Amino acid sequence: MNENKNKYMEIMDIDPYLKPFKKDIELRGSNYTCYKKKLLSNNQSFQSFASGDLFYGFHLVQDGWIYREWAPGADALYLIGDFNYWNPKTHPLQKKENGNWEIFLPGLQALKHMSCVKVRVVAKNVSRDRIPLYIKRTVQNPVTHDFVGQIWQPDYSFNWQDSEFHVDNKKPLFIYESHVGMAQEKEGMGTFKEFTEITLPRIKAAGYNTVQLMAVMQHPYYASFGYQVSNFFAVSSWFGTPEDLKVLINTAHLMGISVLLDLVHSHSIKNIAEGINEFDGTDYQFFNTGTLGNHSAWGTKLFNYGKPEVIHFLLSNIKFWLEEYHFDGYRFDGVSSMLYHHHGLGVAFTNYSKYFSMDTDIEAITYLQFANDLIRQVKPNAITIAEDMSGMPGMCLPVEVGGLGFDYRLSMGVPDLWVKILKELPDEKWSMSKLWYELTSRRPHEKNIGYSESHDQALVGDKTLMFRLGDKEMYTHMSKNDDNLIISRAVELHKLIRFITMILAGEGYLNFMGNEFGHPEWIDFPRQGNNWSYHYARRQWSLMEDKKLKYEYLSNFDKEMLNLVKTYNVLSACDLQNLWTDEKHKLLAFRKGGLIFLFNFNHCESFAEYELPTGEMGEYKIVFNSDEKIFGGQGRIARDYIYGAETLKHKENKTGVIIYSPSRTVLVLKKVR
Structure with missing residues (x-):
């Protein structure tokens, strides 16, 4: 136990500026340990714990259908849909333990693929027709414009062909951030099929190795860019079917392209008609109550990360997208909002004390650690990226050394x-x-x-x-x-x-x-x-x-x-070295990856014989320059000229080459001998 505790404190050796906040780091570690023990018992793993979608929702079994729901605050639930002509009395759910409800519908045809369903929830003398929490698809009624759940149970299993594809964590990510709906040129909404057939080949040809898909999780308001999620297990019906998304990801993998999901666990849409807000009649089923449960800037609901059932729901959601759709990881949206009770609004993170205070949501930090633990168990090579503007220390350090476990943070x-x-x-x-x-x-x-x-x-x-x-x-x-x-x-x-x-x-x-x-x-x-x-x-x-x-x-x-x-x-590369900073003439030279980079940001002046420090003797050749005519340049740089290093008289007798540097260009040199 002491050995594990000491290992968890390694973060302070990595970043000595954290040492004055040792108690805060210890709190981070103890909360992680205690909460994990509370959630998992008998050596259970996060992978086995996060299986809510395998229990809740609709499931076709040998002799019929089972539908389960978690609604601890409800007084009664009734399954309604086109299968029973939306009759609210014929299919009541039975109340089970721990706030669970269940109904068995005998016969394999009791529910059919693409049947429309809702569940009537009666609570505190209020009756509302809601979309089931674990529904896999919702569709909009073209006449009334309201959304309903849709049973998605095609009579075939999708034929995945991507078993040979694996993310290579040793290679850097070159991410093409994409929104399926606006990926086409037509004045209309793009589809998964169009993205697969038209956009993926463009991405491959452009040289990107990763696609980050926005707005995949169901959202009723198209203009929200997908950041106001209503149904966490449903593929956005704006763009097509679940199978269409699977074809997209399968095709990307066959092209050698990883696919990341833009995951929104920082908040949820407040809509009652479409979303999960007040599903069981209470405002605290999933979210914090009162002002803590509302994001003042976004007009959305905020999760209670200290509630085990909420953690179960969210972690099950993470596992679901990885396994059902073969996503290769996540870009976690709105992490800064999760980390602090003030959500980062109007706060300048000018010193370390801003990261460790009463404003820090330690339960959200623990949830993010759990999320990264789970992802590694389900898909060890998966990628996780944090959208955090605050710069929280340890965001991309392993959980076991005191970090939050992400692979990358966005700059x-x-x-x-x-x-x-x-x-x-x-x-x-x-x-x-x-x-x-x-x-x-x-x-x-x-x-x-x-x-x-x-x-x-x-x-x-x-x-x-x-x-x-x-x-x-x-x-x-x-x-x-x-x-x-x-x-x-x-x-x-x-x-x-x-x-x-x-x-x-x-x-x-x-x-x-x-x-x-x-x-x-x-x-x-x-x-x-x-x-x-x-x-x-x-x-x-x-x-x-x-x-x-x-x-x-x-x-x-x-x-x-x-x-x-x-x-x-x-x-x-780990060889980054500043070779020369020229404030007067607006040039910057540095070494990285064995190459020499010379950026000339001067707005009007070119230098016919610029002394460029290289740090070592030898012969150099230009391997890339922005002045090429195919880049809209003037073609002033000779491609095959060999530059011999010498002593630079006007650069403190440093070793380097004398080179022509045109205004507003970048030259890249490689040592050839």
């Missing part, structure tokens, strides 16, 4: 950094040393996913990186034969910002679909304010495919950028 400060720089500073005032510091600062031994923009920066009211740079000029000056200065600057900086972010900001990389080719404008889902238009809720792939437009340049650059980084395994 959420980086997109904000770029927005701030572009909004507030002209090019000539950019600080190279600040850029270096912000992009390379990490929690010790914790891996990050770097990104310069995600879907957040593309939403209506904000701007994509390219649109922020080019703005209205993009509507009229993206033709290749148009030398507009604003667009030229935009193209050049778009390439530099994304490239330096990929190289320095993480051990993995994320791109939101379409941003790789500089998708213009913002995302605006159909809503009353835009007359329910899909015009901005789509991806205009034709812009990239039009050989006359500059979007092709950015697409080419992104593809070759990924190819270079993968070829030299740059993101996994």
Whole structure:
């Protein structure tokens, strides 16, 4: 016991700044140990514990159907649906122990595939027709627009062909963040089938090895981007059937592409008609009661992570998606909101004390540790990513040493950094040393996913990186034969910002679909304010495919950028070294992955004979440069020239090469001899 306790405190050896908070780390460990013992008995594993979907919900058995529900606060439950003409009296459930309810329907045809169902819940003299908690699919009535549960029991088993596919944790993630509904160019809602047939080949060709799927869990309001989940075990019927999703994932695996689910366990939709809120007639069945149960900014309900039945529900949900749909892991949404009772709203995490206080939700921390424990047991190579803007120490350290167990955290400060720089500073005032510091600062031994923009920066009211740079000029000056200065600057900086972010900001990389080719404008889902238009809720792939437009340049650059980084395994490299920071001329040089990178952010000045420190003698050759004509550059850099290292007289007699560095370009050199 003492040995395990000491091991749990290793986090303080990894990060000595945690030592003043030893009691808080001990509390984290003791809560984990005590709560785990409370949940699991007789050497039970999380994997066997998290099987709620195998007990609750609808199950076809040898001589009929069994339907079970957990509703401890209810007085009566009645199963209704098209099978009994929605009669609320013919099929009452029997009350069992521990708040469980059950009914057996004799005969294999008592319920049929695609039958519509609800359950009438009577509690405190209030009667409501609800969607079953563990339903696998819901559909919307086209006339009344209300949602109902749907029995999903096709007469065949899906033929998975991905048994040979396994995530290689030794390879960095190159994530293509995707929303199925807006992945097509048509002014309408995209489907799983279209994503499989049209979008997956694009992702493969672009060089990404991982797809992160948003909005897969059922949500009644399409414009919520999938972040207001109503039915946690149901595949979003906006995009197709459960089998359609399985085909998508199976196809991705056959292409060698991992698939992550954007998991929303940070909150739930407050809707009573569609969601799980007040299912048994109480406001505390799943959620905290009172103000603790409501997110003031999101208008959603907040889970009670200290309740064993809630942990059972959520962990069962995690296991379900891994096993039923073969997902390869999760991006956990809204982790910052989970970690703190104030949800991170209006709080600046300027020192370590902000992570350890009465505002910290220790039960949520324990839940996240359990979640990562479970995922490792079900699928040892699965990937977990935390969306945490607070920088909680230990987020991506193993649970056994005092961490929360995630593989990666999102580098959420980086997109904000770029927005701030572009909004507030002209090019000539950019600080190279600040850029270096912000992009390379990490929690010790914790891996990050770097990104310069995600879907957040593309939403209506904000701007994509390219649109922020080019703005209205993009509507009229993206033709290749148009030398507009604003667009030229935009193209050049778009390439530099994304490239330096990929190289320095993480051990993995994320791109939101379409941003790789500089998708213009913002995302605006159909809503009353835009007359329910899909015009901005789509991806205009034709812009990239039009050989006359500059979007092709950015697409080419992104593809070759990924190819270079993968070829030299740059993101996994441990040899990062700042070679020179030139504040006066706005250049930054560094070594990583055995390559030398020279970024010239100067807005107007090129340097014919720039002294570039390399750190060692030898001969060097350029293996990549952003000035290539296929990237929209001017083709000023010789591809085959060999640069011999020498003593640099104006760089403190350091060893390096003398090289031509054009304005707003990046050069990558490799030592060849």
